Amino acid sequence: xxxxxxxxxxxxxxxxxxxxxxxxxxxxxIHAAQNIKQILVDLKEDILxxxxxxxxxxxxxxxxxxxIYSMLLAGAQLKExxxxxxxxxxxxxxxxxxxxxxxxxxxxxxxxxxxxxELFHDHSWDKKxxxxxRQILAAPIFHNNTLMGVIQILNKKGGDxxxxxxxxxxxxxxxxxxxxxxxxxxxxxRRRRTRFDYLISRDLLKEEELDKAWVEARExxxxxxxxxxxxxxxxxxxxxxxxxxxxxxxxxxxxxxHPIPGDLLKNLKREYLLRELWVPFxxxxxxxxxxxDDPNNIVKRDTIESFLRTKAVxxxxxxxxxxxxxxxxxxxxxxxxxxxxxxxGKLEVEEESHEEEGEVITESDSVIMxxxxxxxxxxxxxxxxDIHVEPNVDKKNVEIRYRIDGDCNLYQTIPYSYRAAIVSRxxxxxxxxxxxxxxxxxxxxxxxxxxxxxxxxxxATIPTQGGVEDVVMRILAxxxxxxxPAMGMSTRNYNEFLKILGKPYGIILCVxxxxxxxxxxLHAALRHINTPERKIWTAEDPVEITQYGLRQVQVQPKxxxxxxxxMRAFLRADPDVIMVGEMRDFETAKTGVEASLxxxxxFSTLHTNSAPETIVRLLDMGIDPLNFADALLAILAQRxxxxxxxxxxxxxxxxxxxxxDIAETYGQELFxxxxxxxxxxxxxxxxxxxxxxxxxxxxxxxGIHELLIGTDEIKRLIQKHATVEEMRDLAISQGMTTLxxxxxxxxxxxxxxxxxxxxxxxx
Numbered sequence: 001x002x003x004x005x006x007x008x009x010x011x012x013x014x015x016x017x018x019x020x021x022x023x024x025x026x027x028x029x030i031h032a033a034q035n036i037k038q039i040l041v042d043l044k045e046d047i048l049x050x051x052x053x054x055x056x057x058x059x060x061x062x063x064x065x066x067x068i069y070s071m072l073l074a075g076a077q078l079k080e081x082x083x084x085x086x087x088x089x090x091x092x093x094x095x096x097x098x099x100x101x102x103x104x105x106x107x108x109x110x111x112x113x114x115x116x117x118e119l120f121h122d123h124s125w126d127k128k129x130x131x132x133x134r135q136i137l138a139a140p141i142f143h144n145n146t147l148m149g150v151i152q153i154l155n156k157k158g159g160d161x162x163x164x165x166x167x168x169x170x171x172x173x174x175x176x177x178x179x180x181x182x183x184x185x186x187x188x189x190r191r192r193r194t195r196f197d198y199l200i201s202r203d204l205l206k207e208e209e210l211d212k213a214w215v216e217a218r219e220x221x222x223x224x225x226x227x228x229x230x231x232x233x234x235x236x237x238x239x240x241x242x243x244x245x246x247x248x249x250x251x252x253x254x255x256x257x258h259p260i261p262g263d264l265l266k267n268l269k270r271e272y273l274l275r276e277l278w279v280p281f282x283x284x285x286x287x288x289x290x291x292x293d294d295p296n297n298i299v300k301r302d303t304i305e306s307f308l309r310t311k312a313v314x315x316x317x318x319x320x321x322x323x324x325x326x327x328x329x330x331x332x333x334x335x336x337x338x339x340x341x342x343x344x345g346k347l348e349v350e351e352e353s354h355e356e357e358g359e360v361i362t363e364s365d366s367v368i369m370x371x372x373x374x375x376x377x378x379x380x381x382x383x384x385x386d387i388h389v390e391p392n393v394d395k396k397n398v399e400i401r402y403r404i405d406g407d408c409n410l411y412q413t414i415p416y417s418y419r420a421a422i423v424s425r426x427x428x429x430x431x432x433x434x435x436x437x438x439x440x441x442x443x444x445x446x447x448x449x450x451x452x453x454x455x456x457x458x459x460a461t462i463p464t465q466g467g468v469e470d471v472v473m474r475i476l477a478x479x480x481x482x483x484x485p486a487m488g489m490s491t492r493n494y495n496e497f498l499k500i501l502g503k504p505y506g507i508i509l510c511v512x513x514x515x516x517x518x519x520x521x522l523h524a525a526l527r528h529i530n531t532p533e534r535k536i537w538t539a540e541d542p543v544e545i546t547q548y549g550l551r552q553v554q555v556q557p558k559x560x561x562x563x564x565x566x567m568r569a570f571l572r573a574d575p576d577v578i579m580v581g582e583m584r585d586f587e588t589a590k591t592g593v594e595a596s597l598x599x600x601x602x603f604s605t606l607h608t609n610s611a612p613e614t615i616v617r618l619l620d621m622g623i624d625p626l627n628f629a630d631a632l633l634a635i636l637a638q639r640x641x642x643x644x645x646x647x648x649x650x651x652x653x654x655x656x657x658x659x660x661d662i663a664e665t666y667g668q669e670l671f672x673x674x675x676x677x678x679x680x681x682x683x684x685x686x687x688x689x690x691x692x693x694x695x696x697x698x699x700x701x702x703g704i705h706e707l708l709i710g711t712d713e714i715k716r717l718i719q720k721h722a723t724v725e726e727m728r729d730l731a732i733s734q735g736m737t738t739l740x741x742x743x744x745x746x747x748x749x750x751x752x753x754x755x756x757x758x759x760x761x762x763x
Contacts, residue, residue, distance in 0.1 A: 019050065019170075022049070022050055023177075026043065026046050026050065026177075027177045029046070030043060030181045031180070031181055031184070033181065035201050035202065036071075036185055036203075037071055037201070037202050037203030038203065039058065039181060040058050040060070040070055041071050041073055041078070047174065048153070050170070051153050051167065051171070052156060052157045052167070053135075053137075053153040053155060053156055053157060054131075054156075055131065055155060056151070056152070056153045057081070057091070057151075057152045057154075058070060058149065058152075058178065059081075059083070059091055059149045059150040059151075059152070060148070060149040060182060061085070061095065061147050061148055061149050062082075064244060064245060064248065065082075066084065066085050067082050067083060067084055067085060068083050068085060068091060068095050068149060069081060071202070078202075078203075087116045087118040087119060088118050089119075089121075089122065090103070090106070090112075090119065090136055091152050093119055094138045094139065094140050094150045094152070095147060095149075098142070098147065100137075100138065100139045100140070100168060100171075101136065101137070102135075102137050102163055102168060103115075103135060103136040103137075103162070104135060104161055104162045105134050106134065106135075106136055107133075107134075109656070121136075122653070123653055124652065127680075131154075133154055133155065134154075135154065135156050135161075136153075136154055137153050137163040137167065137168060137171055138151065138152035139151055139152075139168075140175065141175045141179045141182065142175070142176075143179035143180060143182065143183040146183075148178070148179045148186075149178065149179075151174060153171065185201060194210075195242060195246040195247070196224075196228065196242055197245070198238075198241055198242035198245045198246070199234060199238065199242050204232070204234055204238060205228065213227055213228055213231070223319075223320045225239055225319055225320070226319075236319070243317045244317075247295045249295055249317055250316045251316070251317055251318065252281070252291055252316050252317070254322040254325040257409075258281075258282075258326070259282070259410040259413065260330050260411075260412050260413075261280050261281065261282050261283070261330070261413050262414045263283075263397045263398075263413045263415045263416070264280035264282075264283065264308075265280060265330060266415055267307075268280070270328075270331040273327045277292065277293045277323050277324075278290055278291065278292040278293070278300065278323065279291050279326050280308065281316070281326070283395070283397075284314060287314040288312065288314070289313075289316065290304055290314070290315055291315075291318045291322075291326060292304070292316075292317065292318075292323070293318070293319075293323060295315040295316070295317050301313070301315065368418070368421045368422060368425050369425060371418070371425075372422060372426060373447075373450075375387060375400055375411075375412070376445075376455065376457065376473070377450065379402050380449065382402060382404060382411075383404055384402035384403055384404050384475060385404070385474065385475060385515060386402070386403040386472060386473065386474050387401075387402060387471075387472070387475070388400070388402075388403070388408065388470070388472050389422060389423065389426070389471040389472075390470050391419040391466075391469070391470070392416075393465065397413045397415065397416050398413065398414040398419045398422065399412075399414075400412040400413070405699075405700065406515070406640060406642060406701060419468060422471075423461065423469045423471055426445075426459060426461075426473070427441070427461065429459075430443030430444055430457075430459045431443055432459075432461065437467075438463050439463065440460065440461060440462045440463065441460075441461045442458070442459060442461070444456060444457065444458055444459065444542075445459055455475060455476075456475075456476040457473045457474060457475055458473070458476060458542075459471065459472070459473050459474075460472050460473075476542050476544050480545070481524065481527045481547045482520060482523070482524050483524060483527065483528075484498075484524045484525060484527070484528050486524070487520075487705075488702040488704075488746075488751075489703070490705070490742060490745065492707075492735060492737070493636075493705050493707045493737075493742075496634075496707055496709055497634070497636065497707060498528070501525055501528055501529055503633055504599070505596055505597075505598075505599045505600055505601055506596050506601060506631055506633035506710070507593060507603075507628075508525070508602070508603050508633050508635075508636070509583075509603075509604055509606055509614055509636070510605050510635075510637075511605065511607070511608045511609075511610075511611065511614045511635060511638075512607075512608075512637055512639055513639075516638055516639050516640055517640050518605040518638065519540070519605065520545065522603050522605065525603065526538070526547065526550060526577070526579060526603070527547060529577065529601075530549045530550065531549075534576040535573075535574055535575050535576045535577070536549065536550045536576065536577040536578075536579070537550075537553065537570040537578050538550055538552045538553065538578075538579040538580075539563055539566035539567065539578075539580050539581055540552060540554060540555070540579075540581040541557070541563075542554055555581070562588075563580050563581060563582060563588045564585065564587040564588045564591055566580065567591040567592060567595065568591060571598075571600075575595075576601065577603070578592075578600055578602050578603070579602075579603040580603070580604045581604075581605065582604065582605050583605070583606050583618075585621075586622050588604075589618055589623050590623060593623060593624075593631045594627070596631040597627060597630060597631050602631075606618075608637070609637070609763075610637050610706060610724075610728070610739065610763060611635040611637040611706050611707070611708035611731070611736070612708060612724045612725075612727040612731065615635070615724075616723075616724055619718070619721060625719050629716075629718040630715070632710035632714075632715065632718070634708065634709050634710055635707075635708045635710075636707050636708075637705065637706040637707075637708075637739055638703050638704065638706070638739075639703070639704050639743075639760040640704075640760070641703075641704050641743060641752050641756050641757055641759075641760050642698040642756045643698060643699065643700045643701060643702050643752050644685055644686075644697065644699075644750065645689075645690060645692060645693035645697055645698060645699040647692045647693070648688040648689060648690035648692070648697065649685045649686070649687065649688060649697070649750065650688045651683045651685055651750070652683065652685070653682065653684075658684075658754075659678045661754075662744055662747075662748075662754060666740070666741050666744045667741070670732070670741070676748060683750075684747065684753070684754070685753060686753055698756070702751060704739055704742045704746060704760070704761070706738050706739045707736060708727075708736055709736070711734060714730060714731065728763075738763055739761040739763065740757065740762070743760070744757060
């Protein structure tokens, strides 16, 4: 062995000893750490110095949420990174499988897919930080075969390719040290066992601060959590996580949109609940869901179960302040108006037998009148389009649901014994026969609001299983006319529609299912052409939107004054423009086509799924194809789709599979023509949820449209009785976007998401 070889070996040995010394030093410091935060944040750089790498992230397991989390300092703020334990992220995959991962380049999809087909590297982290991830070496942290976390190092210093086997072995050694440290931290927290342990383990609070806080909170007569949140700026979310970790249940925050559980509150008093600090929340899978300040209090749980007369109770925790807010919300109403719970409390009723003769509440009771009035009034205030009254034979309750922004939401639950009286009261309000319960009936209510103004409701009663009746009320509240630019049309559709509205005669149809905004769009179009020089007649059922300058007529089919009769009358009344609410039959459609051919601009609606299908439907009704081809100006098909909340929607980079699905749904060739390539910069948006949108991620609705223009080529296809596919293909070649395509374009612009578009249209 020559001197040079000896010298090299000595240098390597010396380097090895230095690394071992550094490892021993950092091991001692890890074991001396007072909490998890010190290991994850304060010691992170020192641990990184042991590796020939640019970056390190250490994750800890959160078993309650099935996630791993880490902490980092952003300026002076401590932030958390959380990942689900699943195969969709690299660290999540390591936690899920317990396998070590050594990747040469995180941007090479084939390399990731060779490990697991779901594996995905989220490029958004790199974009935010300006750090380009290449190599990744990640190992699970175990103690006694129990997962404690994940350690991950990024980007070798000098050189390409994967981390070496020596580096991999060294990372495993470090994961063993961290496993023991995390286990000891867990033992320490378990030994202390207070509901604020999480805050100490995350270094949001120090031991001595907590000890002093017990005394100070008592002196200031505040709850401990309220005092800590105020004095140490601990967020409600962090306090909630601390409670969840301690009580092993969910932390519920106050939400004034939560349905009032009327059937669970009828025998309870507000003062009692405020004093005892618990409240029934909802019924879940046969259990009564109760919010309480201390789910571990056995005495309180026994009292609650005694009051509710059941052991089937599911407990969750909430802040004292939020429990009080829920109680006041459930029992409170605007000034001068009885609350929902107070109204129910006035009806002291024995639990009724299964026989119908056991009914003791009648529709003439003043409290039943108040109850129905409140249901209607609250629906109007919340912006509901429909009210559903649904008696449940199995659950023995009555659910009241509101349809808001196209989705049904539970508003209240009412005791089962009130079902017949509520239905009978609604029937009386719309002059229906209360003795008829086995066949459907329909009618209308004109409801005067306590604050002034009138609401019109269309009512349908339907007998359902178990000998009960459902009621559905559609609110036909009079609204203001919206301007045409607010309809949310694409630039092409808007410009073409304006050109069509400038035509002197012809027929324009707006089509779609019930509740898709057809009448709103037609009134916006009429507003655009509503000038003193034009005489505009409208026949509607009912007149929902009023507009100055229009002569609006409400049809009365029961006395023979239907749409066809109104159209015939209009033609004798010197019209320039006619709008007929709906072409329900051959006679109305025929009169509309004839009116458009005799120099009038005619607007109408139809219940069809798409613009080309409308043509086939009218021809099948018996309309002359030559006349209809001459008359047709345009058909606008539309749907309403929920829009993402502007305050909380979040951008994300979709997977290539998601991108390909969108492109294929749109039409591969046509989508390529849009020049929206799949790059690292391609972003879509998804719902997140905040207070502004009631945690749903969506707020409001917008239209998606399909505008078929009556060109000469389309007119020739109409005369030939062409198929729907032929007309659709020709219209697309002339620039029409289908409903689905228009929805996808709006999803790529971040206005909505692909899921909502698929909910409302097929093609």
